[in-house]
Amino acid sequence: MLELLTSFFLIVGGLFALIGSIGMARFPELFMRLHGPTKATTLGVGGILIASMLHFSSREAGLSLHELLIAMFLMITAPVSAHLIARSMIHLRGGIDQIRKKSGEQAEQKET
Amino acid sequence: MLKTAVTFAFICIAVALLLNFFRLVRGPSMPDRILALDTMYINTTALLVLFGVYLNLTVFFEAALLIALMGFVGTVALCKYLLRGDIIE
Amino acid sequence: MKRLFPQPLFSLCLWLIWLLLNNSAAPGQALLGILLAVTIPLFTVRFWPNRPRLRRPWRLASYLAVLLWDITIANLVVARLxxxxxHRLRPGFITLPLDLCNDSAIVVLTNTISLTPGTVSADLSIDRRSLLLHVLDVDDEAQLIAHIKYRYERPLQEIFEC
Structure with missing residues (x-):
């Protein structure tokens, strides 16, 4: 029973990590690419960590909870690095007003 | 049962790492490459934890934790360099 | 008591992290953890000139439960997108006005926004009054802002003194 649950979390975790990376490879623009790794990859690694917790708790004497540390650390740091990457991109493109103007022009071109 | 699930997860993470590598090589701008590297670090953490489950060993935990830590520090340093042109002010 | 534990919550977190790192709750490790939990805040207390005040720390638990549930939902939504x-996606930037006066509260809200469906925080204005968000699929701007304000900002205002 526990083995079944472990396998379930492993498969879900692997799939979500893969989906996050697919999103990063597939989206056409940087700000959209940020969405994949910050969400899907975090849950993917979280699933694998839960599976590891279940596995080692069932194998050895006593609970094994130290994987929680990695999960918590990733949950705290993933948004921070995404925020920093977005800020550096805005900085490199010369401010948010420039980006808004450019995307507005592109939308007009699409319509005409 | 568990063996199959672990193998499946291995394949998923390996493909994910290849996709990240594609973005790292191709990525038109610097922040794209930083994002790709950051994601590679996270996926490597997952790979190490998976390897621990596969071999039934807990010794990989410290390595996984350190890689997650180093990945975050590296991302912050690179972004700070792009933002300010300097890492330590 | 106040001098021994200047930051009780911080000390508790340090003790729990020490036990998790060693992956054991043996009495020896627990004692060593208590020693560290007392000494580390004494050395680092000067790094925190204006410490965040938690008015209702127990509310954090229910906030975290809501957050974990929303992260799971967010992943399914983003996976579908x-x-x-x-070509059907409509990405765009949104400015979210902030009503939080505390730096820690803003940090928690920013992290929450990045982890929940289709939104990533991109920039904080210098006066800390508005937050720039990037949204993957904008449907109704006003509704999204109202949703974030109701679901995440109001509980944070209650937890931190704002």
């Missing part, structure tokens, strides 16, 4: 057709 990633695997679906690209």
């Amino acid at each position: 990633i695997l679906g057709p690209m």
